[in-house]
Structures are given as structure tokens and as C-alpha cells.
């Protein structure tokens with residue numbers, strides 16, 4: 001078992017271990033005296049894992065209940081949160097009880113947001129089951145939902161009490177979503193770890209999955225500890241995301257996954273900065289090869305101009321500026337703010 005300690009306002013541990021999910025109740029009991037534990041999961045994950053988690057919680061003295069929503073980003077809406085609140089109410093969840101997020105990033109973001117806001121905040125635990133959630137979204141305390149006009153526009157910072165990562169759950173994750181998570185893994189290599197990037201080039205990700213998860217959550221931990229509220233350094237986690245989010249928007253959030261969009265976004269921005277002499281030569285070719293190796297798309301039907309236009313209204317925009325993350329080289333990056341009305345000229349000249 002590996003442990004990563006997160007020292008945010010309220011500190012917590014990330015525990016990584018094969019089979020840890022079967023013991024979830026014991027680890028949850030270590031951090032709470034709650035009487036009730038409400039599991040939140042989606043319609044794909046619940047049939048596989050909720051029974052085991054529920055049994056383990058019961059063994060450790062919790063009264064349990066299970067809220068299941070239909071899987072998919074389309075459900076990451078306030079309407080699902082309202083259903084959750086009602087379920088919590090009907091199951092007598094009090095402020096001293098605990099919410100267990102069991103699933104991918106959609107489940108974690110929503111269960112976390114419901115926990116952050118129900119009764120003005122109750123504890124929650126993350127049990128991430130997708131690669132994306134194990135390497136990224138379960139750590140750092142960003143929770144929330146989408147609005148019809150954009151992703152993650154409503155939410156709260158709310159740190160989990162503990163994160164339990166069981167890499168064995170990835171055995172049931174459809175390949176498409178495994179690849180999708182690899183988009184975020186490649187991002188971590190690009191922004192902070194040349195060593196990780198090189199290992200990904202040389203080896204098969206599934207063979208080194210424990211190391212990948214440990215390395216990614218450690219990087220995220222370091223960044224989040226320095227900037228819990230996302231007012232500075234944390235922006236580097238958005239490498240590839242400005243164009244990525246624009247692409248998701250152009251696709252009306254269907255037909256392209258988050259990881260695929262981020263991968264293409266990372267490649268596009270690096271091709272541009274390499275051309276400008278900002279990024280070391282050859283970086284974009286290496287990113288392209290690594291995306292292809294992991295079954296990710298590397299091109300889009302939308303033009304650069306269309307993508308730049310679609311960055312308007314991006315969450316990362318602050319007034320007249322929009323932040324981009326540029327690589328100096330693989331493994332090292334910096335934040336570059338551009339004036340929104342100069343972005344087109346800056347990149348297309």
C-alpha cells in the first residue's frame with residue numbers, strides 16, 4: 001500500500017492499494033464516527049462495486065444507503081444534485097454522517113458538491129474507479145456540476161477526508177475511458193515529470209499503472225498544497241485545457257471525451273509554441289506519438305480560428321486575459337497570460 005499525504009487546509013491521505021476497496025469500511029471508520037454512510041455511484045459502477053463497499057461499511061458499523069444515477073457527463077447537472085439532496089433527506093443523513101463517492105470523475109464531482117452543500121457541508125470520501133479520477137479528479141477538492149452553457153461552472157472547493165484508490169477497479173473500466181485517463185497522465189508528464197513522460201514512451205501504461213497513479217497524485221498534491229484555491233500555480237494543471245474545453249464546446253460535449261479534447265489541446269498548443277521557439281524542438285512530435293500510442297485522437301475537424309473563438313467565456317479567463325500553459329520542454333511549463341483580443345494574432349500570424 002502506498003500513501004500520499006495532502007496538507008491542505010484540512011489534511012487527508014490518499015491510499016493506493018490493490019484490493020483496498022474490499023476494506024473501504026475500515027479506512028472510512030478510521031476518519032469518522034458517523035452513524036450513516038451514503039454511497040453515491042453511477043449505473044455502471046454500482047452493479048460491480050457498490051455491494052462490496054456497502055458490505056465493508058456495514059461490517060464497520062455504518063448504516064448504509066445507496067444513491068445511483070444514470071452514468072454520463074449529461075447527468076452532471078443541478079437536477080441530479082437535487083435528487084441527491086432529497087435522497088439524503090429521506091435517509092436521515094445528518095451533518096455528522098458521511099458521503100462515499102464511488103465512481104469516476106462525474107460521480108466524485110457531484111457527490112463532493114452535494115456533500116459540500118447539503119446542510120452547509122458534510123464529510124465525504126473519494127473512491128475513484130476510472131483512471132482519470134484516480135490520477136486527477138479525486139484529489140484537490142474541486143467539486144461541481146455543469147450548466148447547459150458550460151462545464152463545471154457551479155461548484156465548491158471541498159476536500160475529501162480520505163481518498164481510496166484501488167488500481168484493480170481499472171480492470172473493468174472500458175478501454176475508451178482508460179485511454180481517456182491517459183490524456184491526463186500524459187499532461188502530468190508534460191508539465192512536471194520528464195521521467196514519467198519517458199517511461200510512458202518506453203513502457204506499456206498498464207504494466208506500470210501503480211507508479212503512474214502514485215506519480216500523478218503526488219504531482220497534483222504538490223500543486224494543490226501550494227495553491228488550494230486555484231489563484232496561481234494550480235493553473236498549470238490546465239495544460240491543454242483551454243483549447244480542450246473549446247473543442248468540447250464545439251462538439252456540444254458529445255462525441256469527444258474530456259481526455260481526448262485535452263490531448264488534442266495539449267498537442268495544438270505545443271505545436272504553436274514550438275513554432276514560436278518557446279518550447280524545445282521535437283516536443284510536439286513526442287506528445288503526438290504518445291497520444292497515438294495510447295489510442296487517442298491527434299487531430300480535429302475544427303480550425304484553429306474556430307477553436308480560439310470558442311475559448312471566449314472560458315472559466316480560466318480573468319477579465320480581459322486568458323491563461324495558457326506553455327511548455328519550455330517536456331517536464332517543465334509556465335503560465336502565460338494573453339489578452340483575449342490578441343490571442344488570434346498571437347497564434348495565427
Ligand SMILES: NC(=O)c1ccc[n+]([C@@H]2O[C@H](COP(=O)([O-])OP(=O)(O)OC[C@H]3O[C@@H](n4cnc5c(N)ncnc54)[C@H](O)[C@@H]3O)[C@@H](O)[C@H]2O)c1
Nearest residue numbers: 044071104105106107129130132133137142169172173177
Ligand atoms: N474535480 C476535478 O479536479 C476534476 C479534474 C478532471 C476532471 N474532472 C471531471 O471528471 C469528469 C470525467 O471523469 P471520468 O472520465 O472518470 O468520467 P465518468 O465518471 O463518467 O466515468 C467514465 C465512464 O466510466 C465508467 N466507469 C468508471 N469506473 C468504472 C469501472 N471501474 N468499471 C466500469 N466502468 C467504470 C463510468 O460509469 C462512465 O461511464 C468530468 O466531468 C470532468 O469535468 C474533475
